[in-house]
Amino acid sequence: LERVDPRVNPNLLLDETQQEFWNNISRKPYAKAILRAEEHWKDRRRVWLQQYERVEIMNQVREELAEELEGCAPEMKRLLAPIMVHRITEISLWNCLREARQRQVSLSWVLEQPRHLQQLRSLRAQLDQGGAAAAARLLSEFSARAEEICEAERRTLEARAAKRRVEVDSETMCKHLNMAQKLRKDGYIEWHRGSVEEALASWRQAEAHLRDKRLGNSSSTPGVRVPGQDVAGNETVEELHLLLLKNVAQAAIRLGRWSEALAAADDALAMDDQDHKVWFRRACCLEGLGRYAEEEEALARIDDLAVGRPDRARLARDVQARRQRIAASHASQRQTERLGLQRALARGVFSADREAALCSDAGVVQELRGEEAEVMLDEDELLRLEEEELLREEEELFREEEEEELLREEERQPRQLEAPSLVSEASFRFRKGDRVIARQCLADIVPGEAGTVLEVDADGDIKVIFDGQSESQLVFSIDFDSLVLAPSDGSREPTEIAELLLRPQEGGLRLTQDGAAELLDALARAYQDTGFQQQLAKLARDVRWDRQLFSGLLPKVALEVQRPLLRRWGFEASPKGATEMQRALEEAALGAASEGQQSALKEQAAQVTRLLYGDMYEGTFASRTHARDHWALHSRVGDMYRESNSELEESTRSRCNVPVEAS
Secondary structure (H helix, E strand, O other): OOOOOHHHHHHHOOOOOHHHHHHHEEEEEEEEHHHHHHHHHHHHHHHHHHHHHHHHHHHHHHHHHHHHOOOHHHHHHHHHHOOOOOOHHHHHHHHHHHHHHHHHOHHHHOOOOOHHHHHHHHHHHHHHHHHHHHHHHHHHHHHHHHHHHHHHHHHHHHHHHHHOOOEHHHHHHHHHHHHHHHHHHHHHHHHOOOOOHHHHHHHHHHHHHHHOOEEEEEEOOOOOEEEEOOOHHHHHHHHHHHHHHHHHHHHOOOHHOOOOOOOHHHHHHHHHHOOHHHHHHHHHHHHHOOOOOHHHHHHHHHHHHOOOOOOHHHHHHHHHHHHHHHHHHHHHHHHHHHHHHHHHOOOOOOOOOHHHHHHHHHOOOOOOOOOOOOOOHHHHHHHHHHHHHHHHHHHHHHHHHHHHHHHHHHHHHOOOOOOOOOOOOOOOOOOOEEEEEEEEEEOOOOOEEEEEEEEEOOOOOEEEEOOOOOOOEEEOOHHHHHEEEEEOOOOOOHHHHHHHEEEOOOOOOOOOOOHHHHHHHHHHHHHHHHHHHHHHHHHHHHHOHHHHHHHHHHHHHHHHHHHHHHOOOOOOOOOHHHHHHHHHHHHHHHOOOOOHHHHHHHHHHHHHHHHHHHHHHHHHHHOOOHHHHHHHHHHHHHHHHHHHHHHHHHHHHHHHHOOOOOO
C-alpha cells in the first residue's frame, strides 16, 4: 500500500527536496529508533568524557597532596597516615588544599590552624572507632550535603538564565521555529495514536528549541544589530512556546509526573498569567502533589478569570467539581488519620509495654532458653493485615457517608402535597388518568361506555367521569370487575371491547374467540421483547438448563411482562390472574364455533409458548406427543403458576438429598 496509497505513505506525492518529505521519514518507528540510539550514545560519550576528566583531575590532586604533605610536620603525618586509605580523608585534604590556593599559602599552614586541626583529630577518632562503616557513613553525609548545595546553585543559575534570554538572528530563529513546529506535529500524531510517552518526548524537544531564546532585529546600518526590536517576531515565538509548555504539562499530568507538569505550568504562567487552561493544569498538578491549599488558590484564580467569558458556566462547573474532590480528599485524610490514631491507641502503641502487646497480637512469641527472650514478628504480614482492616473500615465509612448524603438529599427535596395517584399496585387496579370501559351495567352506566379515572382515594375506590356525563361516579373496589382498561392504541371501539370480555356467572373471566386471538397476539409481542429473551437465556444458564427448575422459575420471570396485559384485559396482576388468563384462553379455544377457529387458536398458542420458553422450548417439550398437541403446551403455563412452588421445592430437595421429613 505504501507504493499506491498516499494515506499510508504521505511521501508518495512529495519530492525529496521538500522538508515535509524528510519530516515524514523521521516519524517512522525505525527512524526514531536510529535517532534515539544516536542521542543515547552521544549522552554516554559525554558522560564518559566527564568521568575521564574527573579522574584526571583527581590524579593531579593526589600528586599535589603528596607533594604538599611532604612538607608537613611529623605529628601531622602520624595523624593522617592511618586514615589516608579512606575517601573522606582525601576529600577533607582536598578542601584544605583549595583553601590554601585561595589564600596563597602552604597546605601545612592551613592544616595547623585550630579549626582544621580539630576536624582532622575528630575524623581520626571516628575512623579509628568505626572503621570502614564510619567512613562510609561520613562519606554519604558529605555527599548528601554536597548534592544539596549543587542543587541550590543549579536552581540559582536556572533562575538567572530564565531572566536572561539569548538573542539570536532571524535565520537561526527560523531554524528553531521550523524544528519546533515539526516536533509539535509529531507530538500531536503520537497523542492521537494514544502514545502519551512519545508525545511528551516530542513536545519536550520542541520546547527545548525555543527555551531562553528571543529574536533580535537588524538596524538600517549594515553590520549593526539593535537587540529586542522585533516585537511581532518575539510574540510569535512566545505564542508557540506557550502552546508547547501547555502540551508538556497536559502529557505529564496524564502520565502522573506531577513535578514536571507543575514546572511546565509555572513557566507558562510566567509568560501569560491570564490563561485559565494553564491555571487549571496547575491545579491538577498541585492536587497530585497533595498541596491542596495552593490548589484552592489556583481555582480561585480561575473564578476571577472566568468573569465575562462566554463559557463561564462550564468553567464554574469544572471548578466546583474540582473543589468537591478536594473536600472528599480532606475528609478521607481526616478519617484515615482518625482511624489510625484510634487503632494505635487500641493496640497500645504509645504504652510502655508496646512490644509485649504487639507480640501478643501477632501470636508468634518465642521464648528462648536462658535469660534473653527474642520476639519474632512477621512485620510484613502484620502490616498487610492492618492495611486490609483499615481499608475495610474506610469502605464502611464511605458507605455510611453515602447513605447520609442520600438521606440529606431526600430531606432537601420538596415533599409531595398531593396524594399519589396509585396507592398500591397489589391492591388497586386503576390509576389517575386511566381510560376505562364498562363491561356490564353499573348504576346508570350501560356496557361499552368509556370514562376517565379522576381520583384514587386511600381505600382504593375511584371516581370516574364517563363520556357525555357532567358528574363523576364513585366506583368501589368490589365493583372493579365491571370495568376494564381501554387500549392505549385505540384500535377498537369501547363497545367492541365490552363484547370481547364477558363476566361468567360462576366466577372468573371468559373470552370470546376474537378476544382470545387478540390476547395471544399481545402476548406474542410482549414475549418477543429483546430484554425478556435475554432474561430467559440468563435464567437457563443460572439453572444449568435444568428443565424442572426452569419451569418452576419461569412464571415469576414472565409475570413482569404479563402485568400490563393482565390489567388491560381485566385480570388481576398477580400469579392468580395469570392462571385465570390461561384458563380463559383454554376455554375460548375449546369453545370455538368451528374447527378452523380452534386450529388457528392452537397454532397461535403454540407460537406464544415457543416465545415464552425461548431456547429451553426444545429441551422442555422434546416429546413428540406434546409437540402434536400445541394447545396442551400452552395450557401448561397456567398450571405452572400453581405448581411452581411445589416443583421447585421438590427439585431442590432432590438435588440436596434432603429427606421429606427433614424438610
